[in-house]
Amino acid sequence: MRALTRCGMGMMLLFTATLAQAAPPAQTAAALLDHLQAGEATAAEAMFTPEMAKAVPAAQLQALWQSFGALQDRGAAQVTARGEVSVVTQRLRFAVGDIDTQVAVDAGGRVAGLNFKPATAQAPPAAPVPADASFQELPFDVVSDKGALPGTLALPKGKGPFRAVVLVHGSGPQDRDETIGPNRPFLDVARGLAAHGIAVLRYEKRTKARPQEFSGNDYTMDDETTNDAVAAVAGLAKATGIDAHHVYVMGHSQGGMLAPRIAQRSGKVAGLVLWSAPARSLLTVLPEQNRYLLGLDGSISADDQAILDKLDGQIAAARGTAPVAAKDLPLGVPASYWRAFENIDPVADAKASALPILLLQGGRDFQVVDTDWQLWHHGLARQRQASFKHYPAVNHLGVAGQGPGSLQEYNTPGNVLPQLVDDVAQWIEAQR
CATH class of the missing domain: 3.40.50.1820 (Alpha/Beta hydrolase fold, catalytic domain)
Structure with a gap:
């Protein structure tokens, strides 16, 4: 699930960074998590674009990571191609519970996004149909x-x-x-x-x-x-x-x-x-859903409003006629989809x-x-x-x-x- 979805959102931090040499996506994601786990906020920030470093200073990112408590285990990394990026998904076990992490890595080995969200409970295996069922x-x-x-x-x-x-x-x-x-x-x-x-x-x-x-x-x-x-x-x-x-x-x-x-x-x-x-x-319903969810705690913070403003900009681009990359549109879905809908x-x-x-x-x-x-x-x-x-x-x-x-x-x-x-x-x- 992407950070902003038709069903809700996670906690999204968007950024890009140029690495000295393109590394496999899973390796890039592991390096970022290594920095955060080691408390190396400055090293993590060095992977950010200037825009990201300004929007999410190292101290803020490190505070977020520390709010999860001690990291107890890292699950296996899974890499999925999504348009122009590879998304590395990994479940992390913290003291507060499991967190699903997604790190988006572009073709040049640059980190294009980071998403933390509470892990969803898994559906148990479906019970078989009883032999005496109709x-x-x-x-x-x-x-x-x-x-x-x-x-x-x-x-x-x-x-x-x-x-x-x-x-x-x-x-x-x-x-x-x-x-x-x-x-x-x-x-x-x-x-x-x-x-x-x-x-x-x-x-x-x-x-x-x-x-x-x-x-x-x-x-x-x-x-x-x-x-x-x-x-x-x-x-x-x-x-x-x-x-x-x-x-x-x-x-x-x-x-x-x-x-x-x-x-x-x-x-x-x-x-x-x-x-x-x-x-x-859907482009009318989507911001309403996100505003509702962000406001469940009784208020819309400055950070919350920044998320909503970014979404509004993406929606305006989706409703326009100019060419625009899928990564710059809601949910990372191409303009052809939104404009047809x-x-x-x-x-x-x-x-x-x-x-x-x-x-x-x-x-x-x-x-x-x-x-x-x-x-x-x-x-x-x-x-x-x-x-x-x-x-x-x-x-x-x-x-x-x-x-x-x-x-x-x-x-x-x-x-x-x-x-x-x-x-x-x-x-x-x-x-x-």
Whole structure:
């Protein structure tokens, strides 16, 4: 996860430095961490650009490092190519707990970024489907001319044909269960609907399964999401035991935003479920999310405001027309992506669809908020086939809780509210 994300942020320090000779990315990252561990703040600062040294003096960086307590262990370093840089990810065990560290290194061996964030809890292995369950889980690849994506089909037992759902992920490189910390919302939904007699296909998102296709290339949300979802619908409609006239798309978050687009391009979708779907531009929602998270302690500090100001500058560049490198845009995503997404109006797309639509929203969702919910209500008020379900205690993942929503809550194990799953099942069963 990058420091500023569509789901939240870590603690980001951006800088560049020219090394005497390009070293392997993992070696460069290790050298920086060695300096910090040894208390060599000046040596660490020497790796900074003048801009970074001014923004984050050595003493400030060393104070941050020391706030973690004693370093007890370093995990294995993993190197991933992301556009123009290599990102070295490493889990560090401190006295205060585990910290995930990301050091971005460019092709010349220069450090291009440093990100510290609390390590997320890992999801436990998914429990196997009980032998006496009313459904089974089968391998099911989503096949396209861009390469197959591995998936899982939860298929009710019996003769069929069964009504079916394709689950479409939110933002980021998501797996088939949409795993976030210890939570697996897509697994909960798939098994819950399958227990109702509805088949469900979930699959690895392309940015998760084949990230090399996005390294250093221009791409759009269609390359990331839409095209694969259309292929998933087509493949599922042809599968044995599936009612081809009743294949539905259930999109979560960004996936819900794109669901009408997927249906329009597919021509084989019977209805749409939009779950916590933004009604506004992602570039409008993104700064709101970050301001909310930075202000959870009751105030916005000067450093917090600097983060927000930097993001505002990146958003302005994304909305412009001038060429700009991906590294200078939100999330390090290329301009082609943001500019294509800016042309999408999800409410207008839903209004233009003749399909039945079910909208789901949690009252404790800080990522897609009441403003979006009201825009959906207003935009679809005259759509007789639009239905709305609101769950006051539910967060963005569909998990019920108390108090203001936060990223920390995503590290607490939970399950999608059963009532939400039941409502989706009943809605699908009611369609004619």
